Amino acid sequence: MLRGLYTAASGMITQQRRHDTVTQNIANINTAGYKQVNSVTHSFPDVLISLMGDKETGGQKTIGRLTTGVFAEESMSSFMQGDLKETNNSSDFGLVSSLGLIDPATDQPIPFDASGKYVTEDGEVIYRPEVFFTVQDANGETRYTRDGGFRVNAAGGLLTNQGQAVLGSDGNPIVLQPGVTIDQVQSDGLGNLTSLDEEGEPVIVATLGVVVVNNPHQLVREGHGVFRVDNVQAANIRALEAEDNASVRQGYLESSNVDTAQAMVDLMAAQRAYESNQKLIQYYDKSLEKAVNEIGRV
Template identity: 25%
Template sequence: MQSLNISASALRTVQAALDNTANNLANVDTIGYKRREASFSELLADNMREQPATDTQRNSPAGLRIGRGVKIGTTKLDLSQGSAKTTDVPTDLMIQGKGYFMVTHRTTDQNGVFLQEEFRLTRDGSFKLSPNEATGTFFLTTANGDILVDENGLPVEVASNDFKVTEDGHIFVNGEDTLTRIPVWQVDNPEQYTQIGQNEYALVLQPGEQPGMLFQESTATIRQGALEASNVDVSAEMTNLITTQRAYQLNSRAIAITDQMMGIANQLRSR
């Protein structure tokens, strides 16, 4: 039965690793996507020490280690820089270095009444112009409608698509500084990032923590008219996929052989 438990836990773990690799491959063309790498950890193991103390045939230490299988330890976020894609579109912004844009996700009810606001992080700089009917200006928004915010947490507004963004995030229109700045934010502990879909991240806060306590300005620069491609290496992911599939086949075969052995044992016992 122990071999069944070990192989079953391995199958569940390998399936999770396959899902992680598939997700990386599915986002190979997603702007600003950061791949995740699965790591494994061993489950609880026992040591059997009933072997004879004087065993000249054994080169290993005394005792027999019996494991309980493996599990997914963590899926680490790879924050390495993706390649640059020049687009020459004024609303396309790329972060060169570590950090994220901050956007605000506003929730409304079916009547359009504002309910709550949530700040999120993203590396996807493919912003679009969304009209602000109240002022006649335009917001810079993501594909799902979240609004880019400045260093004070206020929505970034521009008069038209004829604007210039400097490396440090200052916005100029007709050569004049609009006094609006797009900062690049980062968090010291990457493990506090939680992927929530739409190529965005939320922060896992501890009791008493506020988002402003965790954000700090990055030394990264902004490049206008360019986008950051995903950092997924297709050849490396395909190699991981083949290796993981072979591990899945091996554990499936181990379950089948164990089932056959148990069937033989039952037949011998019934005689």
């Protein structure tokens, strides 16, 4: 009986964490560049239940296996492309990417699933590469984001909405030249920012630091749409190249990739599952009360 009580309690904790994850996604539906988080659950190891044998034979009879509960194993980000929203703001930049990989065994494009993952016949897990802007936090550390809603300060520095410096392809913060405003800057698909010189000729003033993260699930979420990388080698980060199927769109922002309808369904499902486990605990509580106060009295 106590085993069932613990199983129901673990189910309540798991559904609470699932509910919190979905609530976080719903709260960030209008956050530019936000990537949905999915809660991954896993069952406790199976327990083998056996019937004790009698004294004559000494053998045991296997009854079966029992799973003693479930727990929230981890929260994984979904890096699916969000819709682009036109803002007509020169300091807004959206990333469009549909990067793919070629399977060397079949020489065909790898069919990634909705989460951007593919498992080979040998059990190897391959993730779809994703592109990110590079920014610098207050401690001088490099971070990555899909939120391209930038602004320019009085010194001409290109900053995020959180005040982090936007890095160029050379790894240094982007600072516009004196007399050059962001409205005079045009960006191409690779993030090259150009403006006209005194003779009216286009000149590259900076290049946005757009990188390709070949294993985006190595990114660690820090909040406000910013990620860090603890293992750079495992993430396998490189600069965006012309042949990559990705581009920068000026005057656009990438919307959140949260599926509102699915999020509401998941929210209700988590609530109903939580209530079901709660009723089981109440049932076990009443059963234990009877076992102690009534059966024990007899």
